[in-house]
Amino acid sequence: xxxxxxxxxxxxxxxxxxxxxxxxxxxxxxxxxxxxxxxxxxxxxxxxxxxxxxxxxxxxxxxxxxxxxxxxxxxxxxxxxxxxxxxxxxxxxxxxxxxxxxxxxxxxxxxxxxxxxxxxxxxxxxxxxxxxxxxxxxxxxxxxxxxxxxxxxxxxxxxxxxxxxxxxxxxxxxxxxxxxxxxxxxxxxxxxxxxxxxxxxxxxxxxxxxxxxxxxxxxxxxxxxxxxxxxxxxxxxxxxxxxxxxxxxxxxxxxxxxxxxxxxxxxxxxxxxxxxxxxxxxxxxxxxxxxxxxxxxxxxxxxxxxxxxxxxxxxxxxxxxxxxxxxxxxxxxxxxxxxxxxxxxxxxxxxxxxxxxxxxxxxxxxx
Amino acid sequence: xxxxxxxxxxxxxxxxxxxxxxxxxxxxxxxxxxxxxxxxxxxxxxxxxxxxxxxxxxxxxxxxxxxxxxxxxxxxxxxxxxxxxxxxxxxxxxxxxxxxxxxxxxxxxxxxxxxxxxxxxxxxxxxxxxxxxxxxxxxxxxxxxxxxxxxxxxxxxxxxxxxxxxxxxxxxxxxxxxxxxxxxxxxxxxxxxxxxxxxxxxxxxxxxxxxxxxxxxxxxxxxxxxxxxxxxxxxxxxxxxxxxxxxxxxxxxxxxxxxxxxxxxxxxxxxxxxxxxxxxxxxxxxxxxxxxxxxxxxxxxxxxxxxxxxxxxxxxxxxxxxxxxxxxxxxxxxxxxxxxxxxxxxxxxxxxxxxxxxxxxxxxxxx
Numbered sequence: 001x002x003x004x005x006x007x008x009x010x011x012x013x014x015x016x017x018x019x020x021x022x023x024x025x026x027x028x029x030x031x032x033x034x035x036x037x038x039x040x041x042x043x044x045x046x047x048x049x050x051x052x053x054x055x056x057x058x059x060x061x062x063x064x065x066x067x068x069x070x071x072x073x074x075x076x077x078x079x080x081x082x083x084x085x086x087x088x089x090x091x092x093x094x095x096x097x098x099x100x101x102x103x104x105x106x107x108x109x110x111x112x113x114x115x116x117x118x119x120x121x122x123x124x125x126x127x128x129x130x131x132x133x134x135x136x137x138x139x140x141x142x143x144x145x146x147x148x149x150x151x152x153x154x155x156x157x158x159x160x161x162x163x164x165x166x167x168x169x170x171x172x173x174x175x176x177x178x179x180x181x182x183x184x185x186x187x188x189x190x191x192x193x194x195x196x197x198x199x200x201x202x203x204x205x206x207x208x209x210x211x212x213x214x215x216x217x218x219x220x221x222x223x224x225x226x227x228x229x230x231x232x233x234x235x236x237x238x239x240x241x242x243x244x245x246x247x248x249x250x251x252x253x254x255x256x257x258x259x260x261x262x263x264x265x266x267x268x269x270x271x272x273x274x275x276x277x278x279x280x281x282x283x284x285x286x287x288x289x290x291x292x293x294x295x296x297x298x299x300x301x302x303x304x305x306x307x308x309x310x311x312x313x314x315x316x317x318x319x320x321x322x323x324x325x326x327x328x329x330x331x332x333x334x335x336x337x338x339x340x341x342x343x344x345x346x347x348x349x350x351x352x353x354x355x356x357x358x359x360x361x362x363x364x365x366x367x
Numbered sequence: 368x369x370x371x372x373x374x375x376x377x378x379x380x381x382x383x384x385x386x387x388x389x390x391x392x393x394x395x396x397x398x399x400x401x402x403x404x405x406x407x408x409x410x411x412x413x414x415x416x417x418x419x420x421x422x423x424x425x426x427x428x429x430x431x432x433x434x435x436x437x438x439x440x441x442x443x444x445x446x447x448x449x450x451x452x453x454x455x456x457x458x459x460x461x462x463x464x465x466x467x468x469x470x471x472x473x474x475x476x477x478x479x480x481x482x483x484x485x486x487x488x489x490x491x492x493x494x495x496x497x498x499x500x501x502x503x504x505x506x507x508x509x510x511x512x513x514x515x516x517x518x519x520x521x522x523x524x525x526x527x528x529x530x531x532x533x534x535x536x537x538x539x540x541x542x543x544x545x546x547x548x549x550x551x552x553x554x555x556x557x558x559x560x561x562x563x564x565x566x567x568x569x570x571x572x573x574x575x576x577x578x579x580x581x582x583x584x585x586x587x588x589x590x591x592x593x594x595x596x597x598x599x600x601x602x603x604x605x606x607x608x609x610x611x612x613x614x615x616x617x618x619x620x621x622x623x624x625x626x627x628x629x630x631x632x633x634x635x636x637x638x639x640x641x642x643x644x645x646x647x648x649x650x651x652x653x654x655x656x657x658x659x660x661x662x663x664x665x666x667x668x669x670x671x672x673x674x675x676x677x678x679x680x681x682x683x684x685x686x687x688x689x690x691x692x693x694x695x696x697x698x699x700x701x702x703x704x705x706x707x708x709x710x711x712x713x714x715x716x717x718x719x720x721x722x723x724x725x726x727x728x729x730x731x732x733x734x
Contacts, residue, residue: 041577059665060576063705079665082685101475108470108478109500133476176600180554187547193564209427210408214600233543298426298446318449338430 001146003070006038009139014050016135023096024049025132026087026114029105031235031307032136037069045087052094056087084110084117092121103131134312141304141312142326148350150236151305151328154195155348155360157230158238161185162362165226166244171219175200178226179213186230195229195237196309206243206342209299209334222247223366225342235307238360239330241346245366256293256335256343257366263287263333264345264364267301267315271331271349271356277319284333285317293335302330305348327351328359368513370437373405376506377415383502384416390463391416392499393454393481396472398602398674399503404436412454419461423454451477451484459488470498501679508671508679509693515717517603518672518695521562522715522727525597525605528552529729532593533611538586542567545593546580553597562596562604563676573610573709576666576701589614590733592709602674605727606697608713612733623660623702623710624733630654630700631712631731634668634682638698638716638723644686651700652684660702669697672715694718695726 013036017025027033027046036046037055041064044057055074057065065074077086091099099118101111115129143151164185165178173181183194201211203221211225218224224246229239243257267284281301288297300316305328313319313327323329329351334344347360380403384392394400394413403413404422408431411424422441424432432441444453458466466485468478482496510518531552532545540548550561567580570588578592585591591613596606610624634651648668655664667683672695680686680694690696696718701711714727 040579064575064578079667079684103475103479106475108468108473108475108498111475111478112470112498131475131479176559180551184547184551192543197560208431211431212407300446317446336427 001038003038005144005146006036009036010048010053012139013048013136016138017049017100020100020130020132020135022049022098022100022130022132024052024091024094025100025135026091026102027136028102029136032102032105032140034235035136035140035307037072039065039068041065043083047087047090047094049094049096052096054090054094056090058083084113087114088117088121091118091127095125096127097125098128098130100130100132100135102133102135104133137312140306142324143306143328144326147236147306148326148328150232150234151238151348152359154191154230154232154236154238155240157186157189157191157232158195158228158240159360159362160189161230162226162228162240162242169218169244169246171217171246173218174215175202175205175213176215178218182226182228189230190232191230192233193231195231195239198228199225201225201342204339204341207336207338207340209336209342209344218246223249223253223341225344227344227346229309237305237307237309238348239305239309239346240348240360240362241332241344242362242364243343243345243366249366250341253341253343254366256337256341259288259291259293260333260335260343260345261364264331264347267331267333268347268349268356268358271323271329271351273323273325273351273353275323277313277315277321277323278317280323281315281317281319284331288333288335296335296337297333298336299334302332302346304329323351325351325353368405370405372511372513373403376403377420379506380415380503381417383505384467387467387497387499387502389416389465389467389497389499391419391458391461392467392502393458393469394503395469396503399469399472399507401602402503402507402674404439406432406435408432410450414454414457414461416461416463419463421457421461423450423457425450451480454481455484455488458485458494462492463494464492465495465497467497467499467502469500469502471500504679507673509691510673510695511693514603514673515693515695517599517601518605518715519726521558521597521599521603521605522607524553524556524558524599525562525595525607526727526729527556528597529593529595529607529609536585536611536613538584538613540585541582542569542572542580543582545585549593549595556597557599558597559600560598562598562606565595566592568592568709571706571708574703574705574707576703576709576711585613590616590620590708592711594711594713596676604672604674604676605715606672606676606713607715607727607729608699608711609729609731610710610712610733616733617708619704620708620710621733623704626655626658626660627700627702627710627712628731631698631714634698634700635714635716635723635725638690638696638718640690640692640718640720642690644680644682644688644690645684647690648682648684648686651698655700655702663702663704664700665703666701669699669713671696690718692718692720
C-alpha cells in the first residue's frame, strides 16, 4: 500500500484522539501499529498525537522499519534498555499533558508499569494517563477498497481450497489431516496461512462449536463440519463454514440444516447500513427459536473480520450499535445437539451503501 | 495426561496462592487454564483457592469440558450473559475476602470491569481485588517428565523436517515456500503446526532477526538462515536456528559463524542449576564483544520454551534470577550486520540436577 494510505489512517485517528480529549495515544496493539504504519513486526509502539509521531521499537527491527515505514521517525532501543523506560523517555520528550493508553490491549501490569515509569520522568508538568479503548479498532471496522479487495481474495482462496479438499476427500483421512491439507492448499493458492486452526469435525464432534481437529476419520460418520478461512500475507482473512454429507445423513441433521439455512438467509436479508446489530442477530435467532432449537444456538450470529479473525462489529443479542457501509461480517447461525451433531453455515457479508453483498459463493446444500 | 497430574499442579498453585496472601486466584490465561485443568478450549477462567475450584465457561464448551475435565466443577453461561457478570456471580458465591487476578494477562479494561462487576455483587463483605503476576508461569517454567518428553519429541520432529527440507532444497524455491514445506513436513511427522512462523531469510534478509519469509528465492544468495520449531497437539514446542550455505559464502560470514558458534558453546557451558540468568547471557555475549561485534548482538541470549514459544526464564543481561532443574531454554546468540547478513545458532537445553543436556542434535557447521 502507498505511504499516503497510512498517513490518511493516522489523520483519521488524530480526530478520534482529539475527540477523546487527550494529547496523544500510545498504540501498542500489533495489528493496530501495522494498520497505521505498514510495519509488519511486533513488540513496538506508536506514539501519535497532533504534535508527535514516533515508532518505538528495538534494534532487531531497525532495518525493517526503515524499509517498511519510509519517513516515519523511529526510536530504537538496544537490549540494555527495558521497553517501559524507553517509552517513558520518548513520552517525556513529547510532553503530552494527557496521554491515552490502549486499555483494551495493555495488561493491568503494563498499565501500572507505564504509569509509574512515565510519572518518574522529569517532564516539567505531570502527565495524566487515561484509558482509551478501541480507537484504532473503530477505524478498522470500516474497510477501504484495498481491504475489501484483500478480503475478497482471502475468500476466493479459501473457497478454491475447499473445492480441492472436497474433490479428494476419502474415508481414511483424519480430521487433522484434512485440516492440514486445507491449509496447504490455501498456501499454494497464495495464502500466508490458515486464518485460524480449521475445524474439521466428523459426526457428533460437530456438536462442539469450537472443536479442534483430532484423529477421528472421515469414514467414521456420514457428515463432517468444516469451518476454515485463509489469511493473506497482508493479514486480511476469510471465515467460512459448511457441512458436507459423506454418506446418508440422519434425517434430523437434514432438518437442522434446513432450519439453519433459513435462519442464515433471514439474518443476511436484514443486513444494511443502519441495521441494529442485535436486530440482525434476532432475525436469524427467531427462525431457530420458532423451530424449537433456541436452546441449542449458544453463540452470537457473527463478527467482523479483517486483520483479526474476530473484530467489531459483533452480531449478537447483547451488542450495541448498528451496521455501517464497509463493515465485513460473518453470518453463522448454528444448532448443536450434544452427542448427535451440529450444523453451522457461515458466509462473509459486506455492508454496501445501499444494502449488502455476500462475498462468498460456495453452494450451501448438504450434498 | 492422567487427571492426578492436573490435581498435583493445582495443589502446587494453592501453595503460591497462600504465599501471596489471597483466598483465590482467577486464572484467565488460556495456556494457564489448560495447564491446570487439561481443558483445551479458550475464553474460560478457573477460579481456584483452598475452598473453591470452578471452571467458568460458556455453552460452546459444555460437552468438551465434561470430556476433558472429569470431576471439575463447571459454571456455564449462555449467550445472554456477559462473561464479567458471570465471573462476578461465581466469585460472589465463593466469597473470597481477597481475590487475585492475573495482572500480567488481563487487560487494564478487564481488570477495571471485573473489579466493578465483583464490587456490585451482594456478597456481604466487600471483596478486595489484587494483582498477581505469573503464578502459574512460575510452575510452568519447571517441566515435569511428561513435559520434557513432549519437548524432546517436538525437537525430534523439527530436526527430521529440517533434514528433509535440506535434502530437497532447490534454488528456485522462495523463502515462503520453504517455510510452508517445513511446516507441512512437521505435520506429517506428528506436529500440530509450526511453533511459530518459520524464519527463512535468504542472504542479507538474515540481518533481520525477526524477518518474515517473503518472495526471495534460495538461489538469489549463497546462504540462508532458518529459524523454526514444531508445536505438538499437546502444545509443547521446539525452537531451533541454523544457517545453511547454499553456495560459496563470503569469508566474513564464515568468520561471524565461528564467533557465534564459540559464543553459543560458551553460553551452554555455564548452564547448571543456580547459574544466574544474566551470567549465562554474559558468558556468550563476552565472546561476541571480544570479537568486536558486541553492537550487532541486539537481543537476549535465550528464553524458556514450553506451552508458549517465549516463556520464563529469560537469559538476558537484564534478567534477575537463576536457573533451576527442569528449565528448558533456548541458547541463541547472533550477529547481524545490516545489508550484509546475520548468523544465529540456536539449540534447546534442559537444565538437569547436575548440569545440562542439549536436547537438540543437528550439526552446527555451515555446510
